[in-house]
Amino acid sequence: MDKPRAAVSWSGGKDSYLALNRARQQFDVAALITMFTEDGTRSRSHGLRPEVLQRQAEVMQMELLAGRGSWQTYEAELKKLLRRLRDRQFSHIVFGDIFLEDHKHWVERVCKEMDLIAVEPLWEQPTSELLREFCDLGGKARIVAAKAALLDESWLGRHLSADLLPEFERLGIDPCGEYGEYHTLVTSSPLFTAGLNVSNTGHHLQDGYWMLDVVPAS
Secondary structure (H helix, E strand, O other), X not given: OOOOEEEEEOOOOHHHHHHHHHHOOOOEEEEEEEEEOOOOOOEOOOOOOHHHHHHHHHHOOOEEEEEXXXXXXXXXHHHHHHHHHHHOOOOEEXXXXXXXXXXXXXXXXXXXXXXXXXXXXXXXXXXXHHHHHHHHOOOEEEEEEEEOOOOOHHHOOOEOOHHHHHHHHHHOOOOOOOXXXXXXXXXXXXXXOOOOOEEEEEEEEEOOEEEEEEEEOO
């Protein structure tokens, strides 16, 4: 029997990767979806350039579908994107939420209104175990955003590993950054046909976050 067709809400980071990896056992995961700023220059979730996310999609041999919007128009623009998926016989949308009830309820409502089903493969999983799972799978990721109130810019570019768990605990940081403490960019994994090589072009402070600006390396 054919698997139901699903798309993954894709941030480029470890949680969306883990959600994708778990979901593909049950679903035909055929596309990634990402929301960008109104001008299309940065992703809404992690502030990444579209060419970085496009390169991830290419090395996973998947399609990336993009929407654009302000925070005020986000829901309406996301629904347009979901409608396109529904019209292409997608039935499920995979998300990487772990603990955030409000966001889970929101995506479930939005998907239901578009006649789609939200799937949460990581829901209520211990985040230290999820971090170890990502690393044990052979995933590699770098920190590309750090909440300035908790972490300084020296965290930018650091490679994610289980060795960071004691430091996260000491600082009161959720191991997966589920409360927005940090964000990552996956650069290698068993699902990639090649590694994602990126170059740093600098960093800046934006909306309370230190952001690392990266571009695909030639």
